[in-house]
Amino acid sequence: MANHNETLLIEGLRQQKSSAYTELIEAYQHMVFTLCLKVLGNREEAEEVAQDAFIKAIASIDKFKGESKLSTWLYKIVYRKCLDRLKQLKRKPWSLGIDKATEKYFVADNEGGMTGFEKSEHSQLIKECINQLPADEALLVTLFYYEESSLSEIAEVLGITENNAKVKLYRCRSKLASVIKENVEPAILESYGI
Numbered sequence: 001m002a003n004h005n006e007t008l009l010i011e012g013l014r015q016q017k018s019s020a021y022t023e024l025i026e027a028y029q030h031m032v033f034t035l036c037l038k039v040l041g042n043r044e045e046a047e048e049v050a051q052d053a054f055i056k057a058i059a060s061i062d063k064f065k066g067e068s069k070l071s072t073w074l075y076k077i078v079y080r081k082c083l084d085r086l087k088q089l090k091r092k093p094w095s096l097g098i099d100k101a102t103e104k105y106f107v108a109d110n111e112g113g114m115t116g117f118e119k120s121e122h123s124q125l126i127k128e129c130i131n132q133l134p135a136d137e138a139l140l141v142t143l144f145y146y147e148e149s150s151l152s153e154i155a156e157v158l159g160i161t162e163n164n165a166k167v168k169l170y171r172c173r174s175k176l177a178s179v180i181k182e183n184v185e186p187a188i189l190e191s192y193g194i
Contacts, residue, residue, distance in 0.1 A: 006070050013061040025054055028071060031147060032078050038142055039082040049085050053078040072153040079157050129179040137172040144169055
């Protein structure tokens with residue numbers, strides 16, 4: 001269910017108020033662009049698809065039934081637009097990896113532990129590990145950890161059941177843990193001269 005502010009925004013969009021368009025874009029532009037960049041792997045294409053997704057969302061706001069959050073509905077539109085673009089381009093997604101704005105969810109801040117340089121190095125290693133996952137698994141991890149989407153929201157975005165999303169997330173985490181263990185532990189040991 002939508003909260004009061006979201007309800008007002010939706011009504012403004014339905015009434016075609018330019019202030020509502022601006023509010024929608026300002027509220028979700030980072031989320032939309034981040035998803036596009038992760039899936040498409042190219043900044044210019046991500047910007048173009050993000051714009052297309054906002055246009056599609058605004059044009060089809062009357063189809064929004066309020067059964068989910070506005071962000072979930074918008075994510076679904078963005079995801080489908082990205083998949084359409086990938087089909088057009090016929091190339092492998094996820095070539096750029098995770099952007100720095102969302103690294104905080106994977107790299108714990110250890111008070112007095114790592115220096116900024118060390119954190120940056122470890123963040124890069126985590127990004128490389130995520131990039132080794134298949135595109136759909138990397139997207140699932142991104143939605144859950146970076147965007148803090150619920151399992152039901154992820155299921156809706158990906159067009160699968162909530163139980164299927166839960167199982168896939170479990171498998172993705174296990175796979176990511178293995179990749180991290182294979183790649184990060186040797187790098188850490190090497191940095192300590194072991």
